[in-house]
Amino acid sequence: MSEDIIALLKENVIQGRRTKDDEGIDENMAGTPGVLELTQLALEKKISAETIITQALTAGMQVVGDKFTKKEYFIPDMLASAEAVGGAMDILKPYLEASDVATKGKFIIATVKGDIHDIGKNIVSILLKGAGYEVNDLGTDVPTERIVGIVGEYKPDFLGLSALLTTTMVVMGEIIEALKESGLRDKVKVLIGGAAVSDEYAQEIGADAYCVDGFHAVKVLDAFKEEKA
Amino acid sequence: MPREGILVHTPYERMTNEQVLQVHQASIQILNEPGLISFNREATEIFHSNGAEVASVSSSDNPCWLVKIPEELVLHALDSAPKTVKLGARNKDNSLVMNGEEPRVFFVSGSETNIWLDVDFQPYVKKSDPNIEVMVPEFHPRRGTVLDLCQAAHLCEHLETLDAFIRPVNIQDKDITEDNKDVNKFFASLNNTTKHVMAGLTSLKQLDNVVNMAKLIAGGGEELKENPIISFITCLVKSPLQFVEDTTQTLIEICRRGLPIVVSSSPQAGTTAPIKEGGIMAQINAEVLAGVTLSQLVSKGTPVLYGSVPVRARLDNLSDSYGAPESSQYNIDCVQMARFYKLPCYSTAGVCDTKTPGMQTSVERLFSDILVTLSGPQYLHCAYGLLDGNSTFCLLQAVLDDAHFQMIKFFLRPPRVSQAEIDDTLKQIREVVATPQKLYIRYIRPMLRSGQLSMPYPFEGDGETDNVLALAYERMKQLLSQPVEHIDPATTSRVFQEIPGILSRLNVYEERKEQ
Amino acid sequence: MAEDIIKLIKENVVLGRVNRDDEGIDEGMLGQPGVSELTEKALALGVSPVDIINNGLTAGMEIVGQKFEAKEYFIPDMLASAEAVGVAMEILNPHLAKSGIKDKGKIVVATVKGDIHDIGKNIVSILLRGAGYMVTDIGNNVDPQAIVDAVRDEKPQFLGLSALLTSTMVHMADTMQALRENGLRDKVKVIIGGAPVSEEFAKSIGADGYGADGFQAVRIVESLASAEDK
Numbered sequence: 001m002s003e004d005i006i007a008l009l010k011e012n013v014i015q016g017r018r019t020k021d022d023e024g025i026d027e028n029m030a031g032t033p034g035v036l037e038l039t040q041l042a043l044e045k046k047i048s049a050e051t052i053i054t055q056a057l058t059a060g061m062q063v064v065g066d067k068f069t070k071k072e073y074f075i076p077d078m079l080a081s082a083e084a085v086g087g088a089m090d091i092l093k094p095y096l097e098a099s100d101v102a103t104k105g106k107f108i109i110a111t112v113k114g115d116i117h118d119i120g121k122n123i124v125s126i127l128l129k130g131a132g133y134e135v136n137d138l139g140t141d142v143p144t145e146r147i148v149g150i151v152g153e154y155k156p157d158f159l160g161l162s163a164l165l166t167t168t169m170v171v172m173g174e175i176i177e178a179l180k181e182s183g184l185r186d187k188v189k190v191l192i193g194g195a196a197v198s199d200e201y202a203q204e205i206g207a208d209a210y211c212v213d214g215f216h217a218v219k220v221l222d223a224f225k226e227e228k229a
Numbered sequence: 230m231p232r233e234g235i236l237v238h239t240p241y242e243r244m245t246n247e248q249v250l251q252v253h254q255a256s257i258q259i260l261n262e263p264g265l266i267s268f269n270r271e272a273t274e275i276f277h278s279n280g281a282e283v284a285s286v287s288s289s290d291n292p293c294w295l296v297k298i299p300e301e302l303v304l305h306a307l308d309s310a311p312k313t314v315k316l317g318a319r320n321k322d323n324s325l326v327m328n329g330e331e332p333r334v335f336f337v338s339g340s341e342t343n344i345w346l347d348v349d350f351q352p353y354v355k356k357s358d359p360n361i362e363v364m365v366p367e368f369h370p371r372r373g374t375v376l377d378l379c380q381a382a383h384l385c386e387h388l389e390t391l392d393a394f395i396r397p398v399n400i401q402d403k404d405i406t407e408d409n410k411d412v413n414k415f416f417a418s419l420n421n422t423t424k425h426v427m428a429g430l431t432s433l434k435q436l437d438n439v440v441n442m443a444k445l446i447a448g449g450g451e452e453l454k455e456n457p458i459i460s461f462i463t464c465l466v467k468s469p470l471q472f473v474e475d476t477t478q479t480l481i482e483i484c485r486r487g488l489p490i491v492v493s494s495s496p497q498a499g500t501t502a503p504i505k506e507g508g509i510m511a512q513i514n515a516e517v518l519a520g521v522t523l524s525q526l527v528s529k530g531t532p533v534l535y536g537s538v539p540v541r542a543r544l545d546n547l548s549d550s551y552g553a554p555e556s557s558q559y560n561i562d563c564v565q566m567a568r569f570y571k572l573p574c575y576s577t578a579g580v581c582d583t584k585t586p587g588m589q590t591s592v593e594r595l596f597s598d599i600l601v602t603l604s605g606p607q608y609l610h611c612a613y614g615l616l617d618g619n620s621t622f623c624l625l626q627a628v629l630d631d632a633h634f635q636m637i638k639f640f641l642r643p644p645r646v647s648q649a650e651i652d653d654t655l656k657q658i659r660e661v662v663a664t665p666q667k668l669y670i671r672y673i674r675p676m677l678r679s680g681q682l683s684m685p686y687p688f689e690g691d692g693e694t695d696n697v698l699a700l701a702y703e704r705m706k707q708l709l710s711q712p713v714e715h716i717d718p719a720t721t722s723r724v725f726q727e728i729p730g731i732l733s734r735l736n737v738y739e740e741r742k743e744q
Numbered sequence: 745m746a747e748d749i750i751k752l753i754k755e756n757v758v759l760g761r762v763n764r765d766d767e768g769i770d771e772g773m774l775g776q777p778g779v780s781e782l783t784e785k786a787l788a789l790g791v792s793p794v795d796i797i798n799n800g801l802t803a804g805m806e807i808v809g810q811k812f813e814a815k816e817y818f819i820p821d822m823l824a825s826a827e828a829v830g831v832a833m834e835i836l837n838p839h840l841a842k843s844g845i846k847d848k849g850k851i852v853v854a855t856v857k858g859d860i861h862d863i864g865k866n867i868v869s870i871l872l873r874g875a876g877y878m879v880t881d882i883g884n885n886v887d888p889q890a891i892v893d894a895v896r897d898e899k900p901q902f903l904g905l906s907a908l909l910t911s912t913m914v915h916m917a918d919t920m921q922a923l924r925e926n927g928l929r930d931k932v933k934v935i936i937g938g939a940p941v942s943e944e945f946a947k948s949i950g951a952d953g954y955g956a957d958g959f960q961a962v963r964i965v966e967s968l969a970s971a972e973d974k
Contacts, residue, residue, distance in 0.1 A: 016674065023675055076673040083671070122666040137665070268860075291883070343910050343940050399910050407911060431911055473860055474885075499820070500863055544818035546957055547867065620939070 002047050006056045009038045009088075013060025014067075016080025018087050025077070035084035039091050049095040053132060057085045061130060068215075078215075079123065082130025089129060104132040104225060109160035110147055111140035112171040117164035120194055120214070124160060127214040133158075133221065144171065148178045151188055158221060161207075163194040172197070173205035189224055193217060231315075231324045232392050234335040235638045240605030242565050243558060248507075249569050252562075255511035256518055257300045264297035265470045265519055269477035275526050276302075296472070303518050306525035312571045314489055314532040316393060316608075317456030319446065320423035320714070324456065325392060325608070327534075327573035332605025336634050338385050338613040338627070339395035341429065345373040346585070346616065346623035350699060366698045368585045370621065373398035375405060375417050375732060380709065381614070382421035384624050387708040388613065390634035393425035394418055395462070397614055397622040402732075409730030411435035412442060415459060416724065416731050419446055420716050427460045427491070430479050435730075440486055442728045446716055453488075460489035462536065462575070465523070466516040468496035472523075480520065484527040491575045491608075492520030493536025497549060498559065500542050506555070510562050513539050517563075521572070534608055536575040537563035543582070549618050551580030552593035560597070561604040568605070576606030579630065584617040586626045586698055595633055602637050625698065628705045632687050639683045746791045750800045753782045753832075757804025758811075760824025762831050769821070779828035783835050793839045797876065801829045805874060812959075822959075823867065826874025833876055848876040849969055852894050852932075853904035855884035856915040861908035864938060864958070868904060871958040872965065877902075888915065888922035895928050901972070902965055905951075907938040916941070917949040933968050937961055 015024030017034035024030075033041065035057075042052050064081045067073035089103075096103060107128055111121050118140045129135045138150065151159060159179075163169040172192050179185040192202050193211040202210035208224075211217035244252070266286065267273045273294045277283040282297040316325045325335050347369040355361035378398050385391050396418055405413060410431045418426040419442075430436060439459070447453040461483050465476040483490050494516035496502030502509040517535055524531045539559035543550040550556060560576050567574030578601035581593035598611055611634070614627030657672050676682050687704065690696030716724070718738050725736060733739055759768035761778035768774075777785065779801075786796050808825040811817035840847055851872055855865050862884045869879045882894050895903055903923075907913040916936055923929045935953040936946050946954035953968060955961030 025674070025678065074673075074677060076670045076677060079668075079670050080674055118666075119668065122668055123670075126666065401910060410911075467860055475858075497863075542819075544820065545815070547819050547863070 002042070002045055002051075005038060005042045005045060005047065006051065008033075009035060009042060009052065009056035010060040010063075012038060013057055013081050013084055014063050016064075016077055016084055018080070018084040022080070022084075036087050036091065039088040043091070043095065049092045049099060052088070052092060057088055058132065061085055065215075075123075079126055082127045084130075085132075086126060086129030086135075089132060089134075093134075103134045105134065105157040105221070106154065107133045107135045107158045107160060107221070108138060108147075108150060108154065108156040109135060109162070110138040110142040111162045111164075112147075112168055112175065113141060113143050114171060115163050115165055115168035116140045117194075118162070120164070121160070121162040124162070124193065124211070124214045124217050127218050128160075128221065131218045131222070144175050144178050147175055148182050148184065151179065151184050152182060156188055158224070159188045159190045160211075160217065161190065161192045163192075163196060166196045169194065169196045169201065172207065176206050191217060191220060230322055231326045232322070232335065234325070234333045234392055234607075235602075235641045236643075237332040237334060237603060237605035237641055238643055240332040240564075240568075241561065241600070241603040243561055244565055249565060252507065252510045252514055252566060253569065255507070256515035257303065259470070259511060259515040260298040260303060260519060261300070262297065263470070264295050265466070265472055265516075266293050267296045267472040267477070268293045268474040269472050269481075271481055272296075272472055272477045272523055275481075275523065279526055298519060298522060302526070303522050306518075306522040307570050307572070309525045309529045310521055310570075310572055311530060311532050312573075314534060314573045315457065316425040316427070316460055316489055317447070317453075317458045318393075318423060318425045319419065319458055319716070321456060323392075323424045325425060327607035329568065329571035329573045329607070331607075332568070333607060334602055334605060334609050335392035335607060336390050336602075336613075337393045337395055337427070337608055337610050338381075338391060338397050339610045340612070340615065340619045341396055341399045342615065342620055342622040343372060343399050343401065344370045344617070344621040345377045345398055346370050346621050346626075348586075348623065348625045348698075348702060350702065364699055366586075366625075366702070368623070372401045373622065374402045375400040375413050375735065378414065378417040379421045379735070381622065381624065381627075382418045383713050384627060384705065384708055385613065386422040386424060386713050387711050388627060388631040390631050390638060391424070391613055393427060393608070394422050395427045395610060397627075404732060407432045408434065409732070412438050412728055412730045413732055413735065415439050415442060416728075416735055419443075419458065420721075420735065420737070421713055423714055425460070426458065427462055429462050429464075430483070433475065433479050433482060436479070436482055436486070438728050438730065440488065442724055443488075445724050445727065446720060457489055457532075460491070462491040462493055463520075464493050464495060464536075464538075465520050466494045468494060468501035468516060469512060470516060470519075472519070477523070480524060481527050484524050484531045487528065487531065489532040489534070490524065491534040491536040492517055492524060493538055493575060494520070495538035495540065497547075498539065498541045498555065499544075500547060502539070504541075506558060506562065509539055509559055510566070513537060513559070513563065514566050533572070534575040535563070535567035535570065535572040537567075538577045538610075539563060540577075540580075549580075550582060551577075551597065551618060552582040552589075554596070556580075557597045557600045560601050560606075564601070564604040564606040573607040575608045575610060576601055576604075577610050577612070578602065579612035580615055580618060581612075582618065584621060586616070586623060586629060586701075590616065590626070591629070591633075594630065598630075598633055599637055602641070624705050624709075625702055628701045628708065629688070629697070632701075636683065636686075746786070746789060746795070749782060749786045749789060749791065750795065752777075753779060753786065753796060753800030754804040754807075756782060757801055757825050757828055757832075758807050760808075760821055760828055762824070762828045766824075780831045780835060783832040787835070787839065793836045793843065794845060796832070796836060801832055802876070805829055819867075823870055826871045828874075829876070830870060830873030833873060833878075837878065847878060849902060849965075850878045850880065850898060850900040851902040851904055851965065852880045852882060852891075852898050852900040853906065854882045854886040854891055854894070855906045855908075856891075856912055856919060857885060857887040858915055859907050859909055859912035860884045861938075862906070864908070865904070865906040867958045868906070868937065868955070868961045871962050872904075875962045875966070877965065888919040891919050892922045892926050892928060895923065895932050896926070900932060901969070903932045903934045904955075904961065905934065905936045907936075907941060910940045913938065913940050913945065916945075916951070920949050920951065933965075933972075935961060935964055935968075 017024040019034040189208045199210045350364040463480045498509045540549040541553040541555040578597040583590040688697040688700040761768040763778040933952040937955040953964040
C-alpha cells in the first residue's frame with residue numbers, strides 16, 4: 001500500500017501535477033489526486049517524510065531531468081514538476097523539523113537594488129524548491145542593507161543574486177563588499193545569475209559561482225553540497 | 230480526404246482592382262495587336278476556324294503565322310475553363326483539389342535540373358591548433374540519372390509539407406534517349422511517391438505510352454479521369470508572344486486526352502519582356518491567356534492551371550535572377566491575375582541564385598517562399614532542393630526547404646482569437662497576477678504536445694556552433710531509410726509488359742530477385 | 745577636325761548611342777549625332793576606316809570593357825555599345841573591302857535543331873559584331889544539314905552553335921558529325937555555348953572552344969583567331 005502511494009506520487013511528479021485540478025501530460029488525469037493530495041495521504045499512512053522525499057519526489061525529479069536532457073520535456077514541464085515538489089516540501093517541512101532530518105540547505109534569493117526583473121529569479125526559486133532546498137525569496141529591487149541583514153539573521157547556506165541589467169549588475173559587487181564588511185562573506189556561498197553577468201564577472205566581484213540558468217543553479221548548489229560533505 | 234495544403238485567409242495582393250483591370254485590358258489589346266506569332270500550323274488553324282484573324286508571315290524555311298486573338302474567344306475560354314481542378318494521386322489521400330477562388334496553397338517540387346549535387350562531410354583540421362577538427366560539407370556536382378530521380382521521389386514522399394511532385398532532375402543516363410525518357414521519368418516518379426506526379430513531356434511520340442501507363446497504375450481509363458495521378462506542364466509560348474511549334478502540339482494532344490495541364494510562360498524582364506512591372510504583367514498575362522484559350526478551343530472544359538514563371542534578368546550576365554525581389558513581385562501579381570480569372574494558379578517561389586546550400590540560399594529562398602505563399606497561389610512550385618536557378622538539385626537542400634515550409638505553414642494558421650479563448654485567458658491573467666511568481670509558464674503545458682506550438686528550428690546546433698547542414702543531412706538519411714509504398718507487383722509487371730522502353734533497373738521486384 | 749570626330753565616336757561608343765535618337769547615359773545627349781551618324785561623317789571628312797575602327801570603335805569598346813569589369817557598367821550598357829559598334833562596322837565594311845583591308849573574320853551562328861532558345865545566341869551575335877566580326881545569324885532550330893550548307897556557302901572562319909536544353913545539346917554532336925562527313929570540319933573553328941553545355945562537353949564532341957557567356961565567346965574567338973594568324 002505504501003509502495004503504491006510512493007509510486008503514484010513519483011508518477012505525479014513526473015506528470016507535473018501539483019493538485020487534482022492539474023491536467024498533467026497523459027489523458028484523463030484531471031480529478032485524480034495530485035502531488036499535494038498524495039503527500040498528505042502518505043503522511044496519514046505514516047510513511048516517513050524522508051521516504052517520501054527520496055523515493056517519490058527526488059526519484060521523480062530525476063526522471064524529469066532525464067526527459068529534459070533527452071528533449072522529451074520542455075521547461076514548462078520541468079517547472080510544473082518542480083512546483084509540485086516545492087508544494088510537497090512545504091507540507092513536509094514541519095515533519096522534517098520534528099524528525100530532525102536536515103533539508104538540503106537554506107537558500108536566499110533576491111533581485112538586486114534598481115532591478116525589477118524577476119522571471120529568472122522566480123524560475124530558479126521554483127527549481128531549487130523542487131530540488132529540496134529551503135528557499136526564501138526576498139523579491140525584486142531589494143536594498144543591499146536588507147540582503148546583508150537577512151543573511152546575518154537567517155544564516156542561509158547560499159545567497160543567490162539576480163540582475164538583468166548592465167546598470168544594476170554592479171550592485172552585486174557592492175553586496176559582496178557589504179557582506180565582507182559585516183564579516184558574513186565566508187558564512188555564505190554567493191551565486192549570481194542574469195543575462196548581463198558572466199563567469200568572468202563572478203570572478204571579478206569575488207562571487208562563488210555564476211549560474212547560466214535555473215538548472216545550472218541546481219547543479220552548482222548540489223556540487224557545493226557534495227564538496228561540503 | 231484530399232491533402233489540406235494551407236489556406237491563406239487574407240492573401241497578400243500588390244495591385245488594386247483598377248490595376249488588375251488595366252493589366253487585363255492591356256493583355257487583351259496585346260492578343261489583338263500585335264497578336265502572337267504561331268509556329269504551329271494546327272494551333273493556327275484552330276484559332277482561324279474560331280474567328281481569329283490569321284496572316285502568314287513565313288520566311289522561306291520557317292512557316293509561321295500572325296494570329297490575332299479576339300477578346301470574345303478569350304472570354305469564352307475563361308468561362309469554360311474549370312474553376313476547380315483536381316489532381317489525383319496513387320494514394321488518394323494525397324490528391325489535391327484546387328479552387329481558383331480559394332487561396333489554398335499546395336507546395337510542389339521542381340524543376341528539371343541537369344546537375345545532381347552529392348554531399349558528404351569531410352573533417353578539416355585547424356592549422357594553428359591541430360586538435361581542433363570540424364566537419365565541413367563538400368558538394369560534388371554530377372549529371373542526374375534515373376536512379377537519382379527515384380531517390381528524389383522517395384525523399385519527397387516523406388517531406389511533410391510537400392504536396393505534389395514535379396521531377397526535379399533531368400535523367401541523363403546513357404540508355405535514356407528521346408524515345409524512352411518520358412516513360413522512365415514518369416515511372417521512376419510514380420513508383421517512388423504516392424503523391425501527385427507532374428512533368429513536362431520530352432517527346433510527343435511518348436504521350437500515349439505515358440497515358441497508358443498512368444491508366445494501368447490508376448486502375449483503368451475511367452479511374453484515371455476520376456483520379457488523374459499525372460498531369461503535364463507545357464511552356465507553349467516563347468516570350469515574347471510566340472507559339473512554339475512542338476510544345477504547342479504537345480498541349481493540343483494532352484488537351485485531347487483530358488488530363489490536367491499547366492499553361493505556363495516564363496518571360497525574363499529586361500530581355501524577353503519589358504522590365505517594368507506593368508509591362509511584363511501585360512505580356513505574361515497575354516501569353517498565358519493565349520494558352521488557356523487554345524486549351525479550351527481544343528477541348529472545352531480541359532482542366533488547366535494558369536502557369537507563371539516570370540523572372541528578372543541579372544544585369545551582370547543576363548541569367549535569371551530568381552533571388553531578385555522583383556521576381557517575387559511579378560509572381561505575386563500573376564497570382565492576383567489568376568484569381569481575377571478564377572483559375573487555379575501555378576506559381577513559382579524558392580528558386581535561388583546560389584550554387585550550394587548556405588546562407589545566401591536560405592535568404593533568397595525564404596524571401597520568395599514567404600512572400601509568394603502569402604499571395605495564395607493554389608499550386609506553388611517552390612523548388613524543394615533547387616539551387617543555381619534551375620540548374621542543380623540537392624536532396625539536402627530539399628530537407629532544409631521542408632523545414633522552411635513547416636514554419637510558413639505554421640505562421641499561416643488562423644488567429645486564435647475568440648470570445649471563448651479570451652475568456653479562458655482572462656481567467657489565467659487573474660490567477661497569475663495573484664501568485665508571487667507571476668509566470669504563465671504552467672499554462673503552456675496543455676498546448677505543448679498538441680502541435681499548437683511551433684518547435685525550434687530543427688537543425689539548430691548546440692551553443693555557438695552552426696551545424697545546420699550536418700543535422701539536415703542526418704534528417705535526410707533518416708527520411709531515405711523510411712520505406713516507400715511502390716506500385717504493386719502485379720501492376721508493375723503489367724506496366725513492364727505493356728509499356729515499351731522502361732529500364733529494367735527501375736523494377737524493384739526484379740532487383741530483389743537478383744539479390 | 746579628324747581627331748575631334750574620332751574622339752566623339754569613341755565617346756558615343758562608351759555611351760552606347762547607336763544614333764541620334766538614343767539617350768545614352770549622360771543627360772542631354774538626345775538629338776546629338778550617334779555612332780552611325782558620326783561614322784558616316786568621318787568617312788565624308790576622309791578619315792580612314794582603319795583609323796575610325798582603331799581609335800574610335802575599338803578604343804571605345806576597351807573603355808566599356810573596363811567599366812564592365814569595374815561593375816560600373818552592366819550588360820545592357822555593354823550590349824548598347826556593341827550594337828553601336830556593329831552598326832558602324834556595317835557602314836565601314838564596304839570601305840574596308842575597297843581599300844583591300846582584311847576584315848577580322850566571318851562567323852556563322854545558329855541555335856541547333858529542336859531548340860528555339862535564342863537570347864544567348866542573339867547576344868553573342870551583337871557582341872561579336874561589336875568586336876568587329878561579320879556575323880551571319882542563321883536562326884534557331886537549324887538542322888545539321890542547313891548548318892553544313894551555310895558553312896559551305898558562307899565560308900566562315902568560325903561557327904558558333906547554341907543550345908539551351910539537355911535534350912538538344914546532342915544535336916551539336918550531330919552537327920559536328922555532319923561537318924566531318926562533308927569534309928568541312930577543318931575549314932571552320934567551332935565554338936559552342938548555352939546553359940547545359942560545358943568545356944568538357946565541347947571536348948567530348950570535338951568542338952574547338954566553349955564560351956560560358958557572350959564575353960567569353962568573344963575572347964575565345966579572338967584567341968583562336970590570333971592562334972590562326974601565327
